Amino acid sequence: MSGTESATGRTAVFERYRGLLFGVSYDMLGSVADAEDCVQEAWIRWAGDDRSDVRDPRGYLIRTVTNVTLNRLRAARARRESYVGPWLPEPLVTGPDVAEEVERAESVSMAMLVVLETLNPVERAVFVLREVFGLPHAEIAEALDRSEASVRQLAHRAREHVHARRPRFTADSGVRRRLTERFLAACVEGDVAGLKDLLADDVVVLTDGGGKVRSALNPLYGPDKSARFLVGVARGYRKARLDFVDVNGAPGIVLYRDGGDPTTVGLLEADGDRITRIYLVRNPDKLRRLGRAAPGSGPVGSAGS
Template sequence: MTSFDDQPDQVFGEHRRLLFSVAYRILGTAADAEDAVQDAWLKWSTADRSRLSEPRAYLVRIVSNLAMDRLRSARARRETYVGPWLPEPILTDGDTADDVTAAESVSMALLVVLESLTPLERAVFVLKEVFGFSYAEIGDAVDRSEDTVRQAAHRARGHVRARRPRFHTDRARRRAVTEQFFAAATGGDLNALMQLLAPDVTLWTDGGGRVRQAMHPVTGAARVAAWFAAIGTRPYQGVDLADMAVEVADLNGGPAIVFRGAGRVIATLSLDLGDDGRITAIHNVATPDKLHAVADGTIHRVEPGQDVIR
């Protein structure tokens, strides 16, 4: 039996990308995912590794349980959250964007759906549907029986399948629509906005009670177009649009808009497209605490996994 006592740093480093990828998909926040990975390292560094033959499964077990514990605590805080709660966006690389399965499994749209699952269901879904672990392996990872895991997987799969957003796979089209949307919104062009928006489009804005945003989802093309047309006519968070630096960057596996001004990241904006290429959902994150992962410029190379509920 191979011992990993002599190379704990190297072994952990080889699996760090996987551990962050698991934790981020379970938690929906990069900061909490990084903390879970760091806590996993502490447990790994002090564990008895003399009889360990498979570090991957062992490390995934540690980080999954740490992530579920953190998610349970976070759920209590989110019950009093002001306005819609959205996941924390992360910068991703071109490899993630080019890999459809990776891009979809880390997309803002799917992470929003996963928020409605219980911590156990979410962990089981991530481990089974994204990373392809067997029910027996997942049972070991989350300290549950195989039957319990199967039941949780069935509930989670059915829930996600019912609410699963469309995922437009044409990266060039997504980027073009993102750029067109920004031009129309900042120019106050209602007609152009209406052409880009699906009739039942929904806008979610996350200000966390610290930044003035819509307190409830805004639905319908006319209302969403009017909301964005108005935004372009006045300062946003005290910064005039003319004084902002705006760029299209890869966030969560797809093109998104990043607004910078007054020495900080002000907000991010990501779009979901339907099969016809029109915008079906918009996720606007402006809570300062959720913009650190974008502001610090760290690019996350998430583990790709497999197809998510085809």
């Protein structure tokens, strides 16, 4: 393989595809930390031996990271069976470039990643490689060491499964940002009635504390129970700092404790001007990569002002 015989050449090739490999792994796992580990393992395998006979580095690296990630995913699924409370993906801070790429933004959305958790590991790999990254069935079959006919069946089954469970309506980023500001204001002011007006009749609140911090151990359904819970939680955050950031391809918020460490990531899904899903990630293990509060972060009570 011309240009990749040297260590410098192999490094350059790998770096060209690092973002792609991370995207494949993160979409399969819903974990930034695990995806980074899988990419690192793919790099070790790539750099450790002579790759001069590899004619398609991109395909080779995708196959490698897919199989590494599948092994990690199978182990993670076993651990998640004993997870305390709802499991949510590790938040991924994204930039405007992701938000502009509609298909990619949807693939990393909190709602989509929650749906992908309902697939088995191989179905999830096929769905990600086919529906998100557009790989041909033949290439996926080679990556997974399966027949092309088998991959086509898996792709069809996974696609039908996801389409039946994915959110049918999602407000655009501007609407969600305004709803987020109104949502925060109602929570901080203790305005249960005002908050209920923002919530759809079938609203669901999911809070992920992993058994390490206080959170609801079961999903909350309906505007009344959800609003009262959220207002109660907000009482402890009136002096917290917050940032508005793009998280998983959508407007979100990060709340910080006094020391500047992140304590909660919040994301909303909406149908028109009504909030349909609220995701609150509070497990500290999933917030370590978000960093500390920026100097310009404002208090919760200043949201929308």
